Amino acid sequence: VSVPECTASGTQSRDCVHELGASLGDSAAVSLRKTPLNPIHRALGARMMDFGGWEMPVEYPSMGGLVAEHKAVRAGVGVFDVSHMGDIRIYTRNGSPGSALAAVEHITMNRVSRLAVGQAQYSAMLYPEGTFVDDVIVHRLGADDFLLVINAGTRSKDIAWVREATKGFACEVMDLSDDYTQLAVQGPRAVDVIEALSGGAVRSVQSYWFTWATLCGLKNVLIARTGYTGEDGFEIYLPSDAETSAAVWRAVFDAGREFGIRACGLGARNTLRLEARLPLYGHEISETIDVWEAGLERFCRIEKSEFIGRDALVLRKARGLTRTLVGIEMVDRAIARDGYRCFSENGDEVGIITSGSPSPTLGKNIALALVPPALAAVGTTLYVQIRGQKSRARVVPTPFYRRAQRIEARPPKTEGGSE
Amino acid sequence: MTYPPTYRYTSDHEWIEVNGELGTIGLTDHAQCQLGDIVFVELPKLGEVLEAGKPLGVVESVKTASDIYSPVSGEVLEVNAALKDAPERINSDPHALGWLVKVRLKDPAELKDLMDAPAYELYIALPEKKGSR
Numbered sequence: 069v070s071v072p073e074c075t076a077s078g079t080q081s082r083d084c085v086h087e088l089g090a091s092l093g094d095s096a097a098v099s100l101r102k103t104p105l106n107p108i109h110r111a112l113g114a115r116m117m118d119f120g121g122w123e124m125p126v127e128y129p130s131m132g133g134l135v136a137e138h139k140a141v142r143a144g145v146g147v148f149d150v151s152h153m154g155d156i157r158i159y160t161r162n163g164s165p166g167s168a169l170a171a172v173e174h175i176t177m178n179r180v181s182r183l184a185v186g187q188a189q190y191s192a193m194l195y196p197e198g199t200f201v202d203d204v205i206v207h208r209l210g211a212d213d214f215l216l217v218i219n220a221g222t223r224s225k226d227i228a229w230v231r232e233a234t235k236g237f238a239c240e241v242m243d244l245s246d247d248y249t250q251l252a253v254q255g256p257r258a259v260d261v262i263e264a265l266s267g268g269a270v271r272s273v274q275s276y277w278f279t280w281a282t283l284c285g286l287k288n289v290l291i292a293r294t295g296y297t298g299e300d301g302f303e304i305y306l307p308s309d310a311e312t313s314a315a316v317w318r319a320v321f322d323a324g325r326e327f328g329i330r331a332c333g334l335g336a337r338n339t340l341r342l343e344a345r346l347p348l349y350g351h352e353i354s355e356t357i358d359v360w361e362a363g364l365e366r367f368c369r370i371e372k373s374e375f376i377g378r379d380a381l382v383l384r385k386a387r388g389l390t391r392t393l394v395g396i397e398m399v400d401r402a403i404a405r406d407g408y409r410c411f412s413e414n415g416d417e418v419g420i421i422t423s424g425s426p427s428p429t430l431g432k433n434i435a436l437a438l439v440p441p442a443l444a445a446v447g448t449t450l451y452v453q454i455r456g457q458k459s460r461a462r463v464v465p466t467p468f469y470r471r472a473q474r475i476e477a478r479p480p481k482t483e484g485g486s487e
Numbered sequence: 488m489t490y491p492p493t494y495r496y497t498s499d500h501e502w503i504e505v506n507g508e509l510g511t512i513g514l515t516d517h518a519q520c521q522l523g524d525i526v527f528v529e530l531p532k533l534g535e536v537l538e539a540g541k542p543l544g545v546v547e548s549v550k551t552a553s554d555i556y557s558p559v560s561g562e563v564l565e566v567n568a569a570l571k572d573a574p575e576r577i578n579s580d581p582h583a584l585g586w587l588v589k590v591r592l593k594d595p596a597e598l599k600d601l602m603d604a605p606a607y608e609l610y611i612a613l614p615e616k617k618g619s620r
Contacts, residue, residue: 069500069518069546070553115521126550127523134549135524335523335550403527403547426526426549455529455545455552 103151104249104313112331120221122152125333137336138428141297142469145255145324146332147317151308152220154245156230159213164238168212171237175230175376176206176216177359179369183208188276188292190367192359193229194377198384200353200362202226205294207278215244215290217303219349233376249313253320254301254340256471257327262291262302264323265316270302284319286312296337298344299471342423342434343469345395351406351422352393352436358384361438363393391419391438395466396450398433402459404452410437411451411458418443421452427468434468435461488516491582495558495598496607502582503558505598510559513586514546514577517611522548525577530566530588537561537590539597544587546577559597561590 100123114125127134140146160168178191193201202222207215218226269281278292295301347353404424424435451458494502500518504511527547537557544555577585
């Protein structure tokens, strides 16, 4: 059986299974970058993989593996090392006020001016063609001070692109990617864990807001109520030295023990985000997929007078879409995977699977696919070619999984209003 | 987990137990451990003729689909039908209940190319297993 091995292996249980596209995982010789928590992952016996040039944990067999990690995040809490993500600060230093705001409005598609200080938004940076440089979370640190959190595999490309695209603005661009250890603490009990470690500073922080608080004795830690799992959760930004990183990781574990906390790898991160229909760069979004095709118009303020990619998007919309992203569920007993080809009932090749996997929460085999709009209606039958056989699937509503009402620690009240 | 001393092993992490001209084939504990939670297995049909070193089927974990390679050439006499509804048996009992197929060996001399248990255990302990696909 094919069991790809990873250069990182020290002992027999440390080898890796490659995933998320061969392009990301086919290197045996290149030296991989490591996060400050790498020794901890190894000590936990994690299976490591090359993800965008980083040696990252795929799963922790010693803690039950991918499915157990996935379920821990849905039911309790899990912690992911996401220090490989990049961070770009764009701000104005005693220059002309508003320059950083104008720069970020220019390079991202969502409306930045709507953000209050302390608020964050999902957005994307686009090429002039309306396709994706990357998706990004924009945090407003100050009136004219922003933190953009970007993907690991696109880090150097993104930073070069941001510097170039903001040249005409009197703002500073700082690459802070190596300054932070980033942990994602995710799941319905994540709030209890972060609350305990921060001395009660975060329960009132709303989704897509952030705060600066003392966490594990560290002053001014950025704690954002964001994530990539479809659950409530937090992403915390710590100093990147190994001792601090390890100390906080252990403290998170201790605080989460009563909720069955598990270390979670990129494997569970992928199945969690897929169930929630969150896009992954290189799959649902890329330099050849535009905002309309990816179905991300909710985060695109086309009415903004100007941003890179806007004009092309207006044109593309007027011309009409040729493909759109849909969720599918396998009817036949088979698993659709990234890159598999899709066919219509009459046998025409109509599209491609962008991501596919068994869904641990639903117990079904799910996938996202780019297909013509005429085949996008819920209930439409599609066929996926899997090892030469056409297996039946049908279009279903997305997200595949939507979390129930937020769990609050206080007793339920009978109130009229909604959240 | 211990590797049964009477089995023979491939560099692709399959095992075969031979009884006369009958061979039972499965995946090793190391393989199931590397693959993670197994959710699907595709096996050959009865009567199909396998060739040593060629794919005999596919095993899928949550993360990935992988070919299974036949340790020997021969005709498929039986497949483990229980795996259709309980593929996780490959995880829980890879060397017994999780067996895949039984074949009639075409050429017992092919067994000479396989590893015995001590050699296989040494092989999987190597940091770099260049022989694996």
